[in-house]
Amino acid sequence: MNRISPRRALTIGLTALLLAALAAGLVLWRQWAAAGEGSIPAVSVTLDGGELLQHGGSWETPVLGGLLTRRLDPAYPALGAILTLDSDQPALAAAPADAALTRVRVSDGGGTVFDGAPDAFAAFRFPGDGDYFFEVWGSLDRGSAGRGDFYFDASVHLELPVPEPEFSLSPSVARQGDLLTVTVRHVPDGTVPSGQSGLGYVRFVPAAEAGAYTALVPVGYAREPGGYTIEVTAGQASASLPVTVAESDFEVQQMTISEEIADETVNSQAANWEFHITVVPLYDTASDEQYWSGAFLQPVEGRISTPYGVKRYVNGSATPERHGGVDIAAALGTPVQCPGDGVVEYAGFLQLSGNTIVLEHGGGLKSYFYHMDSLNVATGDRVEKGQLLGAVGTTGYSTGPHLHYEVKIGRESVSPWPLFDGSSPIFAAAGE
Ligand SMILES: [Zn+2]
Structure with missing residues (x-):
């Protein structure tokens, strides 16, 4: 039996250790080398398909089963990406699929306009055209193959397409006495x-929605039934909106008024002239x-002694007045309430119409x-719905205490009932 000398045993042991160390070193060297910049997975981030550029990030790879970690902080080019977008809600995407976006920040010349998670960014709208x-920040975790963070950015020039004007009319079939609403959006x-x-x-007057305008168009009681058009122009765009007018049933009334009152009012040239120069303009x-x-x-609440649109024969005349x-x-002195917010354009006494108020509600409505007994408002007053305007009377061309209440737009009178009961399409068109 050979005996190994202690010296030889030591040599063998040291050699084995050295070989083991060399082997471990080789593995370490190979793993370390394998964890170089070439091992960093390629990530891309796009905004509406446009590539952002990576301007930061680091990557860490475990070596020797996690005993050591190789960390890389590559240098990124200073060159920036410039994207031109035409959507105020551009889609943000990252690849590969396991690249997780964690934070998005959008700023303009005035500071930060968005800073939050990608989920919240999906609901964010850029405030408007501009630079x-x-x-965007994110991370990627590949377990034993490494993990890292990344940072991408871009200069974004947003130029939203200018929408074409949109024309609409409500309703397109109306009855004599109705009001129509024409709406133009994206003016x-x-x-x-x-x-x-x-x-x-x-x-047209500005509507609540930005860039939108509305016009109230009257269908007078005397308008012939049939087809009409409303021609509308906004900038370079125009539209021809068709309307069908249907007939309403209007009552026929006989009215008697004393010659004395008639002579002072409706038959008086002075009374008519005063009304013509005061109210008609x-x-x-x-x-x-x-x-x-x-x-x-x-x-005012009370019996309707003469409805809207009535054909009225006065003192047996051959042709009716409307x-x-x-x-x-209503009883003399009954309070008269303001029907809707507005501005008093005239308040005063006129021989023909007695104590008279003309109230502008906007857009010419x-x-x-x-025929009021007394007035509680003056020309120029800003008045609110429900406010006391005055009292019922029988002044001017009148046979007894009553309020003559009339709604006009331009020179056409329309029925007030759809305004009182809220059924007029003008309310739906105004978003109410
Ligand atoms: Zn009347």
């Missing part, structure tokens, strides 16, 4: 739509502000109150 700086900046119609007045005025909102209040308002009979 932004877009940044080019710095322009106001204009309109024309055989129905009469078309005047107000038919064509309009405020650019819409004061009214919601259904109108009936200004009644543009409603006559509401007006209330006219005649």
